[in-house]
Amino acid sequence: MPSPVDPPSACRFHTRCPWATEICSEEEPPLAEYSSGQAAACHHPRNVDQGQISRTEVAPDSPESASERLPGAEPTAAATR
Ligand code: SF4
Numbered sequence: 001m002p003s004p005v006d007p008p009s010a011c012r013f014h015t016r017c018p019w020a021t022e023i024c025s026e027e028e029p030p031l032a033e034y035s036s037g038q039a040a041a042c043h044h045p046r047n048v049d050q051g052q053i054s055r056t057e058v059a060p061d062s063p064e065s066a067s068e069r070l071p072g073a074e075p076t077a078a079a080t081r
Pocket of ligand 1: 011013015019020021
């Protein structure tokens with residue numbers, strides 16, 4: 001379990017997430033707004049389809065420390081395994 005006072009860089013879950021890929025340890029995911037009205041900060045969201053991913057935008061309240069790279073910029077975790 002990572003230290004909560006010194007969390008991992010990039011995505012804070014990348015050391016224990018089963019779907020983590022290289023980008024997860026390199027870039028903090030932006031908070032993304034989906035057409036369904038949901039928002040999530042994950043490079044490989046698993047509960048949205050490709051159509052929703054293609055219409056995703058960075059949320060106005062996404063952290064400044066996060067990258068601008070939205071899901072879909074690289075192959076999905078499922079496609080790389
Ligand atoms: S798949 Fe999502 S939750 Fe898992 S490490 Fe990557 S960005 Fe974080």
